[in-house]
Structures are given as structure tokens and as C-alpha cells.
Amino acid sequence: MFGGLTGLTDPKGTDWGERMLNTVASQTIRHLFTQSESVEVFVRCYPSSKLLQGSIDSFKMSGRGLVIRREFAVEEMSFETDAVAIDFGAVLSGKLNLKQPTQAIAQVILSEAGINQSFNAELVRKRLVNLSLPALTALSGGEPVSFTEVQVQLLPENRLRIMAKADLNNGELIPLSMTVTIAVERRRRISFKDPQTELDLVPEAQQEISRTLSMALAEILDNMVDLDRFDLDGVKMRLNRLETEGKKLIFSGYAEIERIPRSS
Template sequence: MEIVNMGANSPDLGNQALSKVVEIGIASQLDVVEEIDVDLRTNPGNLIQGKVDSIEISGKGLVVKQDLRMDSIQINTDRVSIDPIGALLGNIELTQPTDAEARIVLTEADINRAFASNYMQGKLRGLKMDVDGQPVTIDIQEANLDLPGQNKFIIAATFLMRESNEIKKMSATAIPQIHDDGERISLEILAAEGQGLTLKLVMVILEQLAALLDLRNFNIPGISLKLRQLEAQAGKLVIHANSQIEKVPSM
């Protein structure tokens, strides 16, 4: 393996080389990467002691598992402790987990594309529940999210009730809420419409659609996220999260 030159005369070149290693590692863990940029900041003196002043990761058009696309992501750390010998050989290995802050933007179009993905279609069919004491199985055939702003979701869905072979439609306006210690987004219903639908049925459908926004679906290997704040803006969902980096993704 080529040894990265971290001599005192080329600290910027050393930073660039180590940054490129992290970029390649992250890109190798994702299905699609339109743009990824890593800015690792240190100096030769700190590096010898296993210290990195900061790491900034920014990306655009990152597609993680289940065809979930992030329009943009930005992760910022403070000081990071690494193995200095590994760093000199071009390997970034953390000696202890480090905390970071993350900002993720999901567009309305990307969320709706994910609803139509094979992964979500499998999750939205064969939903079982009781309605007025009778077992009911439903298949959600189509779902659409509208983000009008003011921290609101408007969700419309068309679904089949298998037992009666009826196709029904529903729409609901809801506010996203943070649950499960920052792992999951749930929806508080403000208003709902749909002929012959019970509140329980609407809740089950919304829970399945909100499950797409489980932050564990957006974890890059070695980097976990916990939700801190949500902003449902016009046309996009902005997620602010605390992040813990246990390992730098490698090839």
C-alpha cells in the first residue's frame, strides 16, 4: 500500500489524501452517489498523536438501501481520535466513537419515488387489522406525499380491501413527530377524509407510510443517526440529527 506523505511541508496534501480515502470508503457503501466530498482537517503534529481536528462530510444524491435517496447530507464532527500508524498508511481507524451533527434533506419527489419502490410495495401489501371486530386485509396500491410547508404532511392513498374486493381512497393531513428516542418519525393526524374508513384503519396506513422515514434506513455503515428536529418545508423534509461515528466506512 502506498504510504501517505504527511510531511510538515505538505499538510494540505496529506489532508486531501486522507479525505479521499474516506470519500472512497463512503461511496463504496452506497448504491448511488452523485457527489461526495470529505474535508478532513489535521496537521502532522496532531496526526502523530492520533488526533484529527474535524471531519466534514457532504454529499448529494446519495441512494442507500431500499432505494431511499437523500437529496443532500452534511455531517460535521469535532476532534476525532484515530490510529496514527494506520493513518500514515492511508487507513482511517477510529480509536473511539465520535459524536457529530447531521443534516439530511429529503425531497417530496424522492419520498414518493421510495413509496413506489419494490421494497415499500412489499411492506404496503397484506396489512392485517380488525375493523369493527372483523379481520381485514388491505393492499396499499398507491401512496403520495405532499409537503405544503408549515410542518405538515398531506398523504393520499388508494388501497384494496381484499375481503370485500373494494378499492377505497383516503387522504390525511398530519404533523410529523419524533419517537423511539429519535429513531422513528410518527404522524399526528389533524384531519382525514375517506368514505367508510375508521380512524384505526387510517392510523395503520399512515404508520406503514411513516415507517419509510425510520432513520435506521438512512444509516451509512459505521455512522448511526438519531433524530433531533424535523422541518417539513414546502417540497422537502429537513432532518436534523445527532450522529455517532463508530468507524469510518472503508472499501
């Protein structure tokens, strides 16, 4: 019964339940990510006999160098639950199933490099290229407009500098540069507010159209980042706050865990 659970040779030991559950939980959580540099899981269950009733005291996970859905890099992620009810029978077969939904305190840290990498993800790119919005096509002679070469620089006080190129499909590339303030809305959206264009490096003949296109890009980004689009199956992230700290963007909130997903 326990043969597939590494290191669990003495079920009479006082911590055999914790060690068994740590092994199963680590294997399960690691499979949620396309890649992971490290994933550590700590399950507290004392006395171990409580596990037989499917009751554990707390569940804590911390991961580093994670990739979600093959394209979204997360520098660090951690969450911790209070008491949780699990299916002990499933644990014996190497699975981790919740008997009822639970919540966990969560923190997610993104790096500036990881954020920039995400702009190459298909889920993001398709919302930035070949746009036929009337406000944009009016500037391009009716041709669809694409925003390319998007780069983000993290600034203090929850500000971002965003640089990009606007391709008008007429052979002309318009450089864009602006700063925006980011904030949490309704605990699941990231808003991009108060855009301020920076035109110092834009040729004078392109400054007016650059300003207009920068405002359009800010509006598109403001409607793009909804956490529900990035949720793992069975897990919803909800945010209480965010902050920029050097080259990192730190999110704090909680996760609503309905069930343990099988993969990312």
C-alpha cells in the first residue's frame, strides 16, 4: 500500500502521516506547473492519527522559478491554509483530494524579466495584434493596428514605464513610451490608470499620433489583466494588494481552492 511513497517504511512512527502526506502533496503540487526550479510542501498533522479521519492542521507550499501554462513565469509563489479536510483514502493511492473547499493566504512575486516574457505569450499577443478598433483604424487608414516590442520597467510607488511600437500596417512604426499606475480592482483585476506619455525620444512628426496610440494601449491593458483568465483549474486567486519593489512586483491575497487541479 505504501510502496510508492518514498521513505515511508515505518507507519508506526509518530510522524509517518505527515511524511506520507508531504510526499503525495509535493508530487501533486509540482505537477501543477509546466516547469519548477523548486517546490516545497509542509503539512502539519499532529497527532498523525488525525490523518485517518482526513484532518490536517495546516498546509503550506512555497515554490520558486515556476512556469504556468507553459508561458507565464512566476519567480516565487507561496500559500498556507488553516485546518483542511482531505480524503485519506486518496492519499494512500498517491492522490490529494479535498473533502470541502478551503482558502489559503497567498503571495505571488513576478520579476520584471518574467513580466516582459509574458508579453510574448500567445494569450497576451492575440489581444495586442491585428486590432480593428475604430479609434485605431482611423489612424491607420482602415488597416488593423498591432502593438509590438512591449517592454515594461518597474518603478517605485506602483508605477510602470511601458515602451512599445505601434505597427500601422502601412510601413510605419510609431514608438510609444508612457508611465502608468497599477492597482487592484475587485480583488481580481489589475488596472492601468493615470497614463502619462513620454515623448522626448519620439520624433516630433510622430508625437501626436504616439500620444493617441499610447492612450489606446493603456486602455487595452486596463481591460486585459483579469486573474480569472489565468486561474488553475479548481483554484481562484483573489488579491488584496500589490506593490513594486525594485525589479519585483509582489501580489498579496488569498486563494479559493475548490479542488486540487491535476496539471497546469
